[in-house]
Amino acid sequence: MINQVTLLGFLGKGIEVRTIQNGQKVANLSLATSETWKDKQTGERKERTEWHRISVFGDGLIDFLQQHAVKGRCMYVTGKLRTHKWTDNDQVERYSTEVLVDRQGVIRLVGPSKDKEEAAPPYDGAGDEL
Numbered sequence: 001m002i003n004q005v006t007l008l009g010f011l012g013k014g015i016e017v018r019t020i021q022n023g024q025k026v027a028n029l030s031l032a033t034s035e036t037w038k039d040k041q042t043g044e045r046k047e048r049t050e051w052h053r054i055s056v057f058g059d060g061l062i063d064f065l066q067q068h069a070v071k072g073r074c075m076y077v078t079g080k081l082r083t084h085k086w087t088d089n090d091q092v093e094r095y096s097t098e099v100l101v102d103r104q105g106v107i108r109l110v111g112p113s114k115d116k117e118e119a120a121p122p123y124d125g126a127g128d129e130l
Contacts, residue, residue: 003080009033027056053098079105
């Protein structure tokens, strides 16, 4: 069985880094992917954007993202899907799905930043421990 997702999209805002109970850092980010098509009836060009919640583990990768990932940056991401279930205050069951990027995942910054002319150096994940 395989649980793998691959996305190519744009970072919607800066990354948010926090420390969880076990002392490990986790970075959260939002990635936008879009698809475009031509409406068959009207000939009008249409676009739909999907927002993906991404959680990143691994101190080295998080440090790299803090230095180079800025809003609007194009990113290539591979990870696995993880769904959380909880009950809200009205006793309604809710679900949230995110892309988890750990040491088996990949994040690549694609092309130059909109604010900088140079591309970020590659990150190979070597030395990251969970």
